[in-house]
Amino acid sequence: MRIDIITVLPEILESPLNHSIVKRAREKGLAEIHVHSLRDFSSDKHRRVDDYSFSKGAGMVMAIQPIEKAIETLKKERDYDEIIFTTPDGKLFDQKEANTLSLKKNIIILCGHYKGVDQRVRDHFITKEISIGDYVLTGGELAAAVITDSVVRLLPGVLSDETSALTDSFQDYLLSPPVYTRPAEYKGMKVPEILLSGNDKLIDDWKHQQSIERTKKLRPDLYKKYSG
Numbered sequence: 069m070r071i072d073i074i075t076v077l078p079e080i081l082e083s084p085l086n087h088s089i090v091k092r093a094r095e096k097g098l099a100e101i102h103v104h105s106l107r108d109f110s111s112d113k114h115r116r117v118d119d120y121s122f123s124k125g126a127g128m129v130m131a132i133q134p135i136e137k138a139i140e141t142l143k144k145e146r147d148y149d150e151i152i153f154t155t156p157d158g159k160l161f162d163q164k165e166a167n168t169l170s171l172k173k174n175i176i177i178l179c180g181h182y183k184g185v186d187q188r189v190r191d192h193f194i195t196k197e198i199s200i201g202d203y204v205l206t207g208g209e210l211a212a213a214v215i216t217d218s219v220v221r222l223l224p225g226v227l228s229d230e231t232s233a234l235t236d237s238f239q240d241y242l243l244s245p246p247v248y249t250r251p252a253e254y255k256g257m258k259v260p261e262i263l264l265s266g267n268d269k270l271i272d273d274w275k276h277q278q279s280i281e282r283t284k285k286l287r288p289d290l291y292k293k294y295s296g
């Protein structure tokens with residue numbers, strides 16, 4: 069899978085997508101991630117990418133020219149399945165959307181900034197608008213990193229069997245069960261007996277029951293979907 073991210077702040081994305089599992093996925097060639105500076109596509113002599121809003125006092129707006137140039141440049145090279153815009157007024161991102169995106173071949177993520185983007189960009193170029201939560205970030209870069217991270221770890225071969233994405237929280241509307249490691253007892257705090265039993269069937273049943281209990285308690289909204 070290939071992900072092209074277009075941003076005014078490429079530096080922000082250097083670190084989160086260059087560590088651990090995502091880094092390994094890139095090295096193995098399972099995910100190709102390219103970060104493009106929007107300024108490189110500006111026809112302005114000062115490389116400006118924003119301008120004043122036609123509605124007075126509304127703050128700076130990302131202009132259409134550099135965005136169109138960036139998208140068209142990429143589209144000349146290959147077809148894209150989805151052109152995503154990160155924005156707090158987009159559709160709330162969830163595991164289901166991550167699963168859907170992980171099946172695509174090529175996607176572009178345009179990071180929002182300033183007071184938004186010229187509406188013509190959204191109307192004519194963007195195929196999907198995504199928010200990562202009901203709060204406002206200073207820009208869409210962290211949202212793009214969140215989306216990319218959650219999608220890349222789902223790609224075949226990225227996770228080992230042990231860390232398989234199939235057992236993730238949310239994959240079937242249930243939260244993951246609690247986990248423990250050695251020592252079996254620490255300052256009087258004990259690991260549940262059943263985990264030391266060596267009985268895989270009993271342990272699996274216990275894990276499933278724990279998932280249900282946790283989901284009921286911590287995320288009743290999810291539990292409704294699970295039992296629903």
Ligand code: ADE
Nearest residue numbers: 154155156199200205211
């Ligand atoms: N840009 C600013 N806030 C955002 C959010 N919550 N989700 C996606 N992009 C954003």
